[in-house]
Amino acid sequence: MIFNSLTFLVFFAIVMALHYAPFFSWHQKKINLMIASYLFYAAWNPPFVILLWVSTVVDWWAAQWMVRARRERTRKAWMLTSVVVNLGMLGYFKYGGFLMDNFVSIAGSLGIIYHPPGWDIVLPVGISFYTFATLSYTLDVYLRRSKPAGSFLNYALFVTFFPHLVAGPIMRPTELVPQFDAPRQAKANQIAFGLALLTLGLFQKVVLADGFLAPVVEAVYDAPGKVPGMLDAWVATFAFAGQIFCDFAGYSTSAIGVALCLGFAMPDNFRFPYGAVGFSDFWRRWHITLSSWLRDYLYIPLGGNRHGQARTYAALMGTMLLGGLWHGANWTFVVWGGLHGLYLSVERWLKARFKGFTPGRASLLGLALLTFVLVNITWVFFRAKTFAGAGVVLKGMAGMQAKPEPLIAYGPMIIAMVIVSAIFGTHLTMRNTTLEAVIERTPSVAIAGIWTMLLFAVIVEQGQGSAFIYFAF
């Protein structure tokens, strides 16, 4: 089930009615929420609910046995059991075909011809997200950052809680499980603000990402045999930068709004990322819950910055390459992550080299623009399905195509560029604040007017119920 569907509207109305029904106990309401979350997930593909159960039960018991273990080796064994089961499921469903293809290619290059049967496995929606969420539970317990959850129901609800289940924000158990301890009822103003956030998220997804930006991106990236020139290649890539932000941040905003309506708080996942100055700043603003997860459970265990320069750069690159692979079983994602790793490494080196440098206003704007442009170059590998496809677009961006064709009509191009410029400008001006702080300074009439227009635009756009891009990751 997706937020931008009529099914979800009906589902959410029922969940709200049950959550605020006076005749259910808090315990029963949590059971209701868990059943609703399973229904939310099963609506895609009912059998995959089993994976959720496996992940929930294995991690619950792994953590329980970890705290009961007297020997360090036993603790480690339970932690490894959790890691192997979770990453094993992820590996099988998400990377099985990719590994097999690479194995066949390597074997072929060695003269061994191998024709395995087709890897016809459907990717369970959101598996990358809930795998990371549940792994953080056992890893936090193993690292003695937290105790295991006191109740199986609270833990199971943390894993399945529908607002974050399939596309994040990737929540840690310490962020959500305590919220299940005591009854939670949102006040009327909290529900209304939650609905306003849901409207904003749906507007980003339905109107901007799917309605106006996706067709411009597809005109270049999904046009095999067509050769884009400089204008088309850059516009399509900028449009994709807008699309991926509106799609994913739209989901996160909707999820936060939905949770708020139920009385729960979810963490920020985006903080005006295109207003970033530099790449470490970008990653503190883009998909915050993933980047902090990778930092806490990969970069720091790999040594972080505690073992000298060379090891720091290696840890950085390793983290970003794996972060790239997390997004999809394709080498293009690895290159995307690698480019970000490279950017971060160069930035780190430059910061050490020019320690006393403090940019003025103009340099800040210039650096923000440079960051945005360089991030856009990485998006080419994220969006193109093959290196050949990425090469065609990059060549176009460099103005090196001999016979480029006009691929994007001016009308959609102008609309897309207005949207992307507005996104960039908004991010730049709001980089040191939050949406809530800005709303508090804005007259209520203006907020109500904007809210009306956003909701009306969502209704007029209707949407086609297309899935969020990150569902595939």
Add this chain to the structure above:
Amino acid sequence: MPSSISHSDAHKAEVRGVREGALPAGLRQTAANRPGQAQPVPTRDIPTRPWVKMGAFVLAAVALLTTAWEWTARSWLGLRAGDIDDSPQAWAEARRAADFAQVAIVGDSRILFDTDQARFQAMTGVRPVQVSHVGTDSRALLEHFANDAKFHGLLIVGLADTMYFGMPRVGLGGVAIHNYAKNDKPAQLTGLWLDRWLQNYLAFMDHDYRLSSWLPRVDNGWRKGADSPYEDVWKLSEVSPGRQFFMWDRIEAPGYLQSHARHAWQGFDGPKVPPYVVDRVIARSAEAVRRIRARGGDVIFVRPPSAPELRVNEQKRIPRKLGWDRLLVGANAKGIHADDLPQAQNLVIPEYSHLSRKCAAVFTDAYVRRLVELTPRLKLRPDAPPPLSRADCVPVKIASL
């Protein structure tokens, strides 16, 4: 050890996670600010604003605007409640229903528009399941059924020659097949049912009049060589339950929309279909027909009519002798060509490619009468309505010309 997920912390103030009023500096801490530690319950600020009053205003204003938009859709755009739109989910639903159907129809938009299912049923007692798709090469759908061991019925394959033999890619039918499993899931089907229910009351819910569909159409070819949304095919049909497509009455009436629809086809102009492509298409069609027959099914091809304005180019690109006639021989299959049905000559084809609503009934009547002669799987009912003729759908003024 921190105990942030233990019961003992349940009533601490910070566990509430929601805070009235935005932080003065507007900066919440995020996980990015807390490396290597258990993340606490996040804080969400609720800006101090009269949210309930604002929410009530928004609801009222949106209701008003939506009513105005619905009025515009009905009175200015000519949209109608009950025109339920087609969708990938609707196709998936029909495809599922076709698994065990006695008669299923696959093909491109011509057989989709030109088959009147009610007429078909009135004549034979069987309502065909309509699995055709706009903008597609019918062969992809034929092969899809050939690969489905569950299907044992009669498959009517409607085709437009240039689409069947000359499309560089499979087209939208291929996309529908690719996404079939995905679009047949509970979430998709419940969405479809709710959507249909709403469309029975709301006219503005039409994918051709989405905000992002009509706004870019202001660009009527500003950039030479680029595909402008203005040049796309706009709304042509009205759809009722069972994926019954009929020509939209605004296209049937002379005017701007009809002229645009005619213009959008660009005369079906294009290069000649190379003989090797025709050979390949026939070979693959023959194999698909063979597989369906091998498990007890059957296939009959149907070629609906097109207007002389398009037909001239269709003939240039793939003449009947080289395409249709060779297909029937090569696939060892029976077929019904519009040219061979005396009742189906000179029907009204408002935008040159699809029949008018009334003429669709006439064409259906004509081809079903021929169909029952070609297959024992269908019979005319004793109480079948009397035959229709051109006079039943062509306006008197035009008929007398």
